Structure formats: structure tokens, C-alpha cells
Amino acid sequence: MQIRLNKFKDGKPKAMTMSYDDGVRQDIRLVEIFNKYGIKGTFHLNSGNLTDSYDPHSRCLSKAEVASVYKGHEVAMHTCTHPDPLAVSQQCWVNEILNDKRALEQLCGSIVRGISYPFGTVTRQAAETAQTLGVEYARTVKSSEGFSIPADFMHWDPTAHHSEEILEKGQDFLNMQQDWQPWLLYIWGHAYEFDNADANGWTMIEDFCRLVGGRPEIWYATNIEIVDYINAQRNLRFSADESLVFNPTALDVWISVDAKTVCIPAGQTVHLG
Ligand SMILES: [Zn+2]
Numbered sequence: 691m692q693i694r695l696n697k698f699k700d701g702k703p704k705a706m707t708m709s710y711d712d713g714v715r716q717d718i719r720l721v722e723i724f725n726k727y728g729i730k731g732t733f734h735l736n737s738g739n740l741t742d743s744y745d746p747h748s749r750c751l752s753k754a755e756v757a758s759v760y761k762g763h764e765v766a767m768h769t770c771t772h773p774d775p776l777a778v779s780q781q782c783w784v785n786e787i788l789n790d791k792r793a794l795e796q797l798c799g800s801i802v803r804g805i806s807y808p809f810g811t812v813t814r815q816a817a818e819t820a821q822t823l824g825v826e827y828a829r830t831v832k833s834s835e836g837f838s839i840p841a842d843f844m845h846w847d848p849t850a851h852h853s854e855e856i857l858e859k860g861q862d863f864l865n866m867q868q869d870w871q872p873w874l875l876y877i878w879g880h881a882y883e884f885d886n887a888d889a890n891g892w893t894m895i896e897d898f899c900r901l902v903g904g905r906p907e908i909w910y911a912t913n914i915e916i917v918d919y920i921n922a923q924r925n926l927r928f929s930a931d932e933s934l935v936f937n938p939t940a941l942d943v944w945i946s947v948d949a950k951t952v953c954i955p956a957g958q959t960v961h962l963g
Contacts, residue, residue: 691962693932695923697944698872698909701951704837704863705909706875706902707732707916709829709848711768711806713740713750716881718759723896725762727903732913733760734768734806734829737793749882756797764912765794766804767825774809775816783816787823804828804914806878817844827917829878837863837873843917852879852895860902869946874916875902919943926954933963 698705708724710717713735724731741752751759769775769786770793778786787805794802803826807816810831820828827843833854834847850859856877863875877898884891902908911919922939929935937943937954944953947962954960 691932692948693928693935693962694870694946695926696869696872696946697951699911699915699919699942699944700909701944701953702907702909703869704866704873704875704905704907705911705916706863706877707911707913709734709806709876709878709913710881711878712736712772712880712882713756713768714880714882715746715749715751716884717751719892720881720884720895721759721763723892723899727899728910729899729903730763730910730912730915732764732766732804734766734804735790735794736768736770736772736808737790737797738770739772740797753797756794757799760798764804764914765798765800766802766806766913767791767794768806769808772808775807775812776809780815780819783819784823787820787825791824804917807831812845820844827913829913831878834876837866837875838871839874839916839920843920846876846913848876848878849874850877852877852891852898853883853889856898857894857901860898864902864905872920931963933961935960935962 708731711734717733739750741748744752767790770789791802805820805825806829821844827846829846832847833850840846866873884895922941923943925939927936935954936959937956940956942953942955944951
């Protein structure tokens, strides 16, 4: 019997997620595109840069807009005021994360559990500190150029920035036939970059979403949904001969058994043999 942890939610072999930073006004237009094609995103916000009242000319959204603009997507941390993690004291780093978490949770009414590092940089100590403060994943800006799940979600390298020929990458992802891993396409960026007329950004991102959206083999998920699912999968408990598996988590998990997709329901033990 060959068992592989190579399926996402509902037994799908692939997933995709998007991540956009800074909480800028252009996120409104980007969310509309994501919603049109059924794509889910995570928006990493600096709560200290959100305006107190609505201002259509400001760079960032107002606090009151956050819950409605990002409805159906994930709001996550990007620190309170966007300092470089390599240039702040340990105490400042603690405050930047905790203040951001507290402020965003008050705006959204939900638990905020992820971060993207400002400028994409981090020391090992800063990553460990973030984890201690309740951060469960952290995105970098280093392109992996691949579709693998990270070994450590506190150093989560995305597939690519959206400027890196993502139509080709999207097509490569759709063409993937191998199944030794659950494959993940992860694109990140800043929505204000699409305003650069030379790059034709808004057309490019909509073409990309049209290409990869609406596919039955792809699970469209936020960053934290991917983390929760993979953690649940990694928490499955097997008997020594792998004929019994126990899912101690609150999420249903799918695996493959001799190339057949099998659901291991939350809280249940399943006989595979
Ligand atoms: Zn940023």
C-alpha cells in the first residue's frame, strides 16, 4: 500500500493563493478581479498606515473600509508601520507585530495569524519572535520559481512576483501532471504596481486570473487556509503498518492510497487496508 500526502481540500491535486501588501487603494480593484474569477487572496496590511477617515486620494485604505473591501479574503499582518526587520530593536519588532495584530483584529473581528515581512527580510530571531507572538506563517519576497509547499511556513517563499512572467508560470502550473506533492501556485505583489501604464499591469493580472481561475482541479484558498490544511495533513497519525490513520484535527484531510483519493474526516480513524 502506497500512501502519499499529495491532495488538497476535496481531494484536489493543486491549490493557488495570492498575497498583496501594504493595504493600498488599488486593492479594491484587485479584489473585484479576484472575485470575478473565484480566486482567493491574502492582504498584508500596515494598520498604522491606514487612514482614520475615508480619503479617496490617500495611498492606503481607511480603517473603516478594511472589513468590507477584503470580505471573503484574508487580512493579515505586515507590521504596524513597515520598518525593515533588520533595522529595528527586538522590542520594536515585538510592538510592530503585536500592535498590528491587535488593530487588524479589531477592524475585522477575526483572529489575524499571518504576516509578510516588510521588505521581505528577516533574521532567524525575528522569525522566532513572530511565531511566539502568534504568527503562524510568514511570506518572504524570494521567488521559489516552483510549486512546492514550504518545509517551514515561517520562511514561505512565493512562486513569483506578478512581474515575473506569470502567464507562463500559470500555464506551467496548469500543465503539471506529476503527483508526488500537492502543488501550490503562489503569486505576490503590490496592487499599486498595476497602475504603471508601461507594464500594462491591470490587463496582465486579469489575463492571469482568467487563465488559472475556475478550474475544477485547483483549490482557491487564502494563505492561512493553505497553512491550516497542510498542518492538519502533517498531523495525521498512522499505525506502523500505515493501515490505520487518525485525524486529530478539526479539518477533513485528503490523501492518496494506491493512487486513489481518500478522505480522512476530522476527528476520525480510518482503516486504509
Ligand atoms: Zn510592504
